[in-house]
Amino acid sequence: MNTQTVTLDPGHVNLALLRRIHAGGVQLQMAASTAEGLLAAQAAVQRIVDHDEVVYGINTGFGKLASTKIGSDHLAELQRNLVLSHSVGTGDPIDAAVVRLILATKAVSLARGHSGVRPALVEALLGLFNAGITPVIPCKGSVGASGDLAPLAHMACVLIGEGEAFTAEGERVSGREAMKRVGLEPIVLGPKEGLALLNGTQVSTAFALAGLFGAENVFASALMSGALSIEAIQGSIKPFDARIHAARGQAGQIAVAAAVRAALDGSAIIPSHPDCGRVQDPYSIRCIPQVMGACLDNLSHAARVLVIEANAASDNPLVFTDTGEVISGGNFHAEPVAFAADIIALAVSEIGAITERRLALLLDTGLSGLPPFLVHDGGLNSGFMIAQVTAAALAAENQCLANPSSVTSLPTSANQEDHVSMATYGGRRLQDMVRNTAVIVGIEAMAAVQGIELKRTPASLRSSKPVENEIARIRQKVAFMERDRYLAPDIEAMQQWALRADLPAALLDFLPSHA
Known part of the structure; x- marks a missing residue:
């Protein structure tokens, strides 16, 4: 299949492009203008960590546990645990066409520059997309508030080398192997990055x-x-x-x-x-x-x-x-x-x-x-x-x-x-x-x-x-x-x-x- 590389401009992705992403046959790149905003937001998060300020989602527990402060030496573990504990979906894997939309819209959302994540996280999502790799995401288990937590956790698992994914050829492989095929090591999540991946309406919207x-x-x-x-x-x-x-x-x-x-x-x-x-x-x-x-x-x-x-x-x-x-x-x-x-x-x-x-x-x-x-x-x-x-x-x-x-x-x-x-x-x-x-x-x-x-x-x-x-x-x-x-x-x-x-x-x- 002939593929064309198209640029995602967060805030301006139209329905015609979303239809093409769903249908397949395109490669994606993020607009270069997004890098500055991503870096600025990530720096703002790092300043909070450096000054030991207490901010929800960065150095606290989640949901009902939001009042629990987490020490700076456990922040990476906090984000990894969040992804693993929320990977509780059930049911058949979501269709590859819908997962393509999930990957693309999650990348667009993060690239708006309000999530505090590194550009490398956005590039990893697009790397999976462009390699035709789709995380295995069970179709059931989200109530559509606090984001699509369980399904997005299954997506995020692949980024950290856990969970499973389908290759472009339909082979079911481990998350670690999927990242290897993109040429990436599993990501060690920084402050707020796990929460940013899990929060959001991308699965509901893709469906x-x-x-x-x-x-x-x-x-x-x-x-x-x-x-x-x-x-x-x-x-x-x-x-x-x-x-x-x-x-x-x-x-x-x-x-x-x-x-x-x-x-x-x-x-x-x-x-x-x-x-x-x-x-x-x-x-x-x-x-x-x-x-x-x-x-x-x-x-x-x-x-x-x-x-x-x-x-x-x-x-x-x-x-x-x-x-x-x-x-x-x-x-x-x-x-x-x-x-x-x-x-x-x-x-x-x-x-x-x-x-x-x-x-x-x-x-x-x-x-x-x-x-x-x-x-x-x-x-x-x-x-x-x-x-x-x-x-x-x-x-x-x-x-x-x-x-x-x-x-x-x-x-x-x-x-x-x-x-x-x-x-x-x-x-x-x-x-x-x-x-x-x-x-x-x-x-x-x-x-x-x-x-x-x-x-x-x-x-x-x-x-x-x-x-x-x-x-x-x-x-x-x-x-x-x-x-x-x-x-x-x-x-x-x-x-x-x-x-x-x-x-x-x-x-x-x-x-x-x-x-």
């Missing part, structure tokens, strides 16, 4: 960003599958008239209507049935702009929150070099991320819900005018009957998963940390939801193409170029269903169709990480 990028993909695919369904049932294009949406003024709705019009522009099918008697299509067709537009607005809002958080100094305490102060606060509390993840979950669930309703419409001969369940010899063949059951099951599962995680809180650390965000779970569950919705969208697209071809003869009119291109692409993946067959591989192939990010520009350009 939510991955969910956002997946949501964008299935959003665009659902617009295409919706366009295919419009053509399959010979639905009306009139509800997509720009004047309707301008009269309401909702930005997402206006953009979605324009995107669907662009996707269908040039269709010979649409003008062929002006007097077909179809006055009003069901809501799942007619209200695509209203429903999907509201989803787009929510994704756009969540994206604004997440790009801020990806650039944020979110550990505690923070160093302010202009005054030399080290101030305790609560930037590690991931409530903004928790709300953003919940908003994305609502959008992903609704994308799947309206898509499943269009699929049901296609199979209902009374509404679609197509053969029952989109197959010849119905009764002998069941066609898409049970594929729709799968879609309904996944839509229902998403509706359960969409319940907000941000309203759940359990106190920790002997009630010192008495309100938490649950942002980590909120972001993590998005990956399942996106995969579920991709199956629903893929089944609709496959069914819609079946419906189009059930009516098609050699002399039939053709749809627009973008729609015909997608019909051809789908037919490269799955064949026309002449009679019942083993469908699971087709559904898997169509899930991958729905998860891809290379749809026509008209369906992508207005999405947050593409704009």
Whole structure:
């Protein structure tokens, strides 16, 4: 894979770059301008140590033990013990793509110059990233306040030669071996460096960003599958008239209507049935702009929150070099991320819900005018009957998963940390939801193409170029269903169709990480 080196400018890393980091194929370097701020903050921490001032996180215990002063001869041990004692995660390892985001955003956060760490720590994180080495980070064990402590501790373990990591080739090696392959010795953490690595919202934010990028993909695919369904049932294009949406003024709705019009522009099918008697299509067709537009607005809002958080100094305490102060606060509390993840979950669930309703419409001969369940010899063949059951099951599962995680809180650390965000779970569950919705969208697209071809003869009119291109692409993946067959591989192939990010520009350009 060809790689390009890109520069991280803390405070100015945009969504498009974060999407590229998630996808892989880039090397990272930190902007040279960050070195001065890093060194100044590290010097401020060292002055506190030299003057034996008592400052939380530098020479004290942590959490409920913050009032316990630690002697200067134990500060390195204090930071190492912090990393080891907090490495208590459980569950499957986090996907490499998400870990790439964790490494990059942690480096960006530290490089803001408020954490008091040495530049070498930032360079070590980027060294792991550029070598394709991803720490083994269990996916469960964070409540999203006091930072993503357990998962970030597993990341930090590799830097100190503990824990495990995956190499670029997928080999699972010790943390010490991972550092060796980057050409580094395990790091002996200085004052505050362990705490700076563990505090922060990078895991929650990385999960939510991955969910956002997946949501964008299935959003665009659902617009295409919706366009295919419009053509399959010979639905009306009139509800997509720009004047309707301008009269309401909702930005997402206006953009979605324009995107669907662009996707269908040039269709010979649409003008062929002006007097077909179809006055009003069901809501799942007619209200695509209203429903999907509201989803787009929510994704756009969540994206604004997440790009801020990806650039944020979110550990505690923070160093302010202009005054030399080290101030305790609560930037590690991931409530903004928790709300953003919940908003994305609502959008992903609704994308799947309206898509499943269009699929049901296609199979209902009374509404679609197509053969029952989109197959010849119905009764002998069941066609898409049970594929729709799968879609309904996944839509229902998403509706359960969409319940907000941000309203759940359990106190920790002997009630010192008495309100938490649950942002980590909120972001993590998005990956399942996106995969579920991709199956629903893929089944609709496959069914819609079946419906189009059930009516098609050699002399039939053709749809627009973008729609015909997608019909051809789908037919490269799955064949026309002449009679019942083993469908699971087709559904898997169509899930991958729905998860891809290379749809026509008209369906992508207005999405947050593409704009």
